[in-house]
Amino acid sequence: MALKKKPVTGMKDMLPREMEIRDYVIQLIKDTYKTYGFMSIETPCVEHIENLCSKQGGDNEKLIFKILKRGEKLKLESAKEENDLVDGGLRYDLTVPLARYYSNHANELPSPFKALQIGNVWRADRPQKGRFRQFMQCDIDILGEASNLAEIELILATTAMLGKLDFQNFTVCINDRNILKAMAKYSGFKEEDYDEVFIILDKMDKIGAQGVASELQEMGYDKEKTDAYLKLFGEVTPDVEGIRYLKGKLGDCLPDKTADGMEMIISSVEAAKECEFKISFDPTLVRGQSYYTGTIFEVRMDDFGGSVAGGGRYDQMIGKFTGQDTPACGFSIGFERIVMLLLENGYEAPKQGLxxxxxxxxxxxxxxxxxxxxxxxxxxxxxxxxxxxxxxxxxxxxxxxxxxxxxxxxxxxxxxxxxxx
Amino acid sequence: MALKKKPVTGMKDMLPREMEIRDYVIQLIKDTYKTYGFMSIETPCVEHIENLCSKQGGDNEKLIFKILKRGEKLKLESAKEENDLVDGGLRYDLTVPLARYYSNHANELPSPFKALQIGNVWRADRPQKGRFRQFMQCDIDILGEASNLAEIELILATTAMLGKLDFQNFTVCINDRNILKAMAKYSGFKEEDYDEVFIILDKMDKIGAQGVASELQEMGYDKEKTDAYLKLFGEVTPDVEGIRYLKGKLGDCLPDKTADGMEMIISSVEAAKECEFKISFDPTLVRGQSYYTGTIFEVRMDDFGGSVAGGGRYDQMIGKFTGQDTPACGFSIGFERIVMLLLENGYEAPKQGLxxxxxxxxxxxxxxxxxxxxxxxxxxxxxxxxxxxxxxxxxxxxxxxxxxxxxxxxxxxxxxxxxxx
Structure with a gap:
């Protein structure tokens, strides 16, 4: 067989110049997150196929690189479908392995447990510019902390790290699944329709309020509801005032605890942040993953059309492994995007010596x-x-x-x- | 499907205490090797199956985790053998990917090129204590340097790093494939028998000179040859004197260049080393990999029965990819062994702050x-x-x-x- 010089489809050889930045950013991430009490952990890149296909991963489950069973376990003749041949796969994120890890080791770990993971994940996405089938993720998660201290610490740590890389003009947008639901409920939508409504709402920054209204009506929602819904978004300011307004307006639809918690997070982050950035309440922030149960947040950068970090609270995932719900909240940096932005901006890692x-x-x-x-x-x-x-x-x-x-x-x-x- | 809590067979979850040491060692390795002018690079963990099965990997090729083709490429019905189903696999070492990388990017890289790679590799070995199916390797290689400067710099860098981890009482053992061959030739062995002879010679530290002689005679080699061969080993001292002795004794069987080069490497390392260790000429050092073409070396530690690092010159591998031979020499640390020794010794990474x-x-x-x-x-x-x-x-x-x-x-x-x- 002829030897191949190019890397496998959709994956990338890292040249020294990019590696210099990557090494620097990784070290900065570790150093910064450790000052917040996060501890490094690592899980194998290969994960049980059962865990990868447990419906926690949404569409990512369609993109798994599957690994052939070995030795006697491989029965090629009798195999009828793919899954007869495989027992493992490359992990597509670090959250499912974290849930498995915690369920396996909770007794050996502090509570709450502040985990830092930096590692490669693999998704067989269609190859396209700037997106690769192997890429690095960098997650911090706090497991076992039900209070908003988790959100506050995650946001402070992530933004401190971005500040140390000289990023400016970024905004932390924050919302809560319970505010999303309360606004939909108040406007007259039924619970079973929420997911559909939120998928359309998620397009607000692309198609505008009028676009959202039209799409909702096209889906058959009546004008009364959609008008009430869009009017509400028009009345909310992107700050604690907006949250207070909703707290008054939505009444029983919105738990006091949710509104007070959001206000607490925003004002604490404002007061304690290590670098300059904005934190905004964004009632249109949806974030796709179905596993989120409370707060959701992301970091948007003016230089970059899209988010460079995202996360939220997922209090029900660990329980799928352990049988007992454990509060959990995480923030994941788009490591590859950060590196790409630094490379594009001609960023140079500080020199180590002559x-x-x-x-x-x-x-x-x-x-x-x-x-x-x-x-x-x-x-x-x-x-x-x-x-x-x-x-x-x-x-x-x-x-x-x-x-x-x-x-x-x-x-x-x-x-x-x-x-x- | 039920979720599984344990990691996949033979692989390991890393707890925070071990990760603290791993993170520290990785950073120390990077910092130290960079002072020697090595540059970080990275290749994808997934490699073309053709490259992995190109006979560079010896027995490791039997231990590959193979990855299923995706989408339309997967034709389960017509598949007759494993390789009809796979187009990639997890790399079993960092050397084959380095050769591919260099063949793909030589024009973009300095010459000579000093590469530093730290990354996971996978081998489906039988699970056993202290050996895992995913483990980290840490390689430095100098490509394009034909002179012994390569060997000298590789040995100095590796030992400097071990010294910074407070390792003492270690020995760098060094030999050359050409000395191995010259001693066999001088004793009357035929070239086609060398590989068999060296496999037995490799057991010297376990079965002793008498054991080696017996095994050789059991294989049918006559007493005259084996006596001459073993006598030679008895006469050689483990230092530059030993090399000079062989240079005189073996005459035309041993190229002057090989003997002088070995002496040069040993005396340079002695003079320039950053920390205390011994460097010994060991004419019984074989090292298994068939791709070595010249110098071979390894680090042995008194605390640990076996080598914790090994390497050598492999001037003919890059050419298999590029069509043009490129001098190459590398040194690989047994990262997992180093970490295991540090953990066993209760080593604590220096504290970062209060x-x-x-x-x-x-x-x-x-x-x-x-x-x-x-x-x-x-x-x-x-x-x-x-x-x-x-x-x-x-x-x-x-x-x-x-x-x-x-x-x-x-x-x-x-x-x-x-x-x-």
Whole structure:
């Protein structure tokens, strides 16, 4: 069989320049999140096929890379369908493995448990620009904390990290599934219609209020309801005042606890944030995943059409594994988007130390090499990045390339003068 | 389908204590290797099945986790064998993907290219204590450097890193495939028998010289040859003197270049090493991989029966992808063994900052929370690791647990006295 040079379809080789940024961002994420008390954990990239297909993953379950059973377990002759052949798959997110992990190890973990996961996930999406079939996710989750302290800490940690990467002009948008429901209920929609209504509402930023109204009416909802619904959105300001307004207006449809909690989160984040950003109440924020049970939030960036981080509360997923509901809330960064934005903006990771290259005359005697190795050792122990390479015939070109790679100091080392170095 | 709590067979959930060490070691590896001019790269975890089955991987090719083709490409009805169903697999090492990567990107990379790869690999080995089916590898490779500068830099970088982890009493053992061959040739073995002879020689440290002689004779090699062969090993000292002795003794069987190169590597490493360790010439060192073409080396640790790192020169692998041979030399750390040794020795990663926990009275008013969030922000900005948690009913037990997790300062925050904090 001929060897193939390209990576597999839809996946990517990382060149050194991108890796430099990735390594830097990963370390910054770890360092920042650890100051918030999050602890690193890791699960295998391969997960039981039963867990991956447990309806927690929505459409992602259609995109699983499945792994063939091995050895005696593989019965090719009698296999009727795909799932007769597979017992595992590559994880498509870090949330399902986290739920399994917690159910397996809760007794060995602190409560509440603040988990940090950085790892690759795989989805067999149609390949397209900027989207890959292997990509890195970076999630923080707080398990076992029912109070809004979870939301506050997650938002503060995520925004602190973005601030350290010099991102500005970003907005944390926040909403609650219970506010979504209360507004729909108040306007006269039936509970069984909520999901359909929210899918249309989710398009607000693309098609506008009028567009949403039209689509709802096209779906057969009467004008009275849709008018009341859209009017409500027009009356709500994107701040704590808006929440207070809804609390008064929606009456019994909206639990006091939800409104007070939202206000608490927003005012706490405003007061304690480590860097400059806006936090807005956004009653049109829906977020797709069906597993959310309360607060939902995302980070939007002016430079980028879309969200660069998202999360929310999912108090009922852990119970699917353990049989006992555990409060859970998480925030996931779009790591690949963040790296893409940094690369596009020409971001440079802070330099670690002097980059220095020693160019060696090919005839360098052993004593000369030993001298240069000793000099390099001293540079390296001082944290410098040191390259020792043989001099090429085209030394001028070699030096130009080294300068381009960021080498600030280039030392010629000749056979007859190394003792003067 | 019932959800499964355990990880898939042979793979491992990483608990926070182990992750703390892993994160620390990974960062130390990156920081150290970067001072030697190595650059991070990454390849996808999924590799073309053709590349994985190209005979570069030896027995590992029997242990591949294979990935099912997707969509229309999967023709279950007409599939006759496994490989009709798969087009990719999880990589079993980082060397084959590196060769593919280099063949794909050589024009975009410096020459020589010093690559650092840290990533998971997968092998469907029989599960056993301390060995897992997903494990991390950490490789440095220098591509395009024909001179011994490659070996010297690889050994210096690897040992510097081990020294920074406080490892002592380790030995770098070094040999060369050409010395192995020369000693066999000198003793009268035929070239076609070398591989068989070396497999037996490789057992020297377990069965001793007498055992090796017996096994060789059992395989049918005559006493004259085996006596000459074993006598030779008895005469060689494990240092540059031993190499010089062989250079004199073996005459034309051993190229001068090989002997001089070995001496150069050993004396340079001795002179320039960053920490204390021994470097020994070991004429019995074989290393299994058939792709090695020259120098081979490994790190042995007194505390641990076996090698914790290994590598060598493989000048003919890249050419299988590119059609043009490229000098290549690499050193791979047994990352999981290193972490296991550190855990067993009770190694603690250096603390990053004060670990402090604020325990919140459940009735804490909003002003109190804001006060505590502000205090925590200051602690965090100073690099401290800060936890804010609600006080539990059994506060004594909660505090004990926090102390056990390493929290050095625990602050009680009560509803009626938070203003005194």
């Amino acid at each position: 980059k220095k290259a020693y160019l060696l005359d090919k005839k360098m005697p052993r004593e000369g090499l030993l001298k240069i190795l000793a000099l390099a050792r001293a540079d390296r122990e001082a944290g410098g990045q040191v390259l020792i390479v043989n001099m090429k015939k085209n030394k001028k070109f070699q030096k130009e390339q080294l300068l381009e790679e960021g080498y600030q100091e280039i030392v010629d080392c000749f056979e007859d003068s190394y003792d003067k170095l | 670990k402090k926990a604020y325990l919140l009275d459940k009735k804490m008013p909003r002003e109190g929370l804001l006060k505590i969030l502000a205090l925590a922000r200051a602690d965090r900005e100073a690099g401290g690791q800060v936890l804010i948690v609600n006080m539990k009913k059994n506060k004594k037990f909660q505090k004990e647990q926090l102390l056990e997790e390493g929290y050095q300062e625990i602050v009680d925050c009560f509803e009626d006295s938070y203003d005194k904090l």
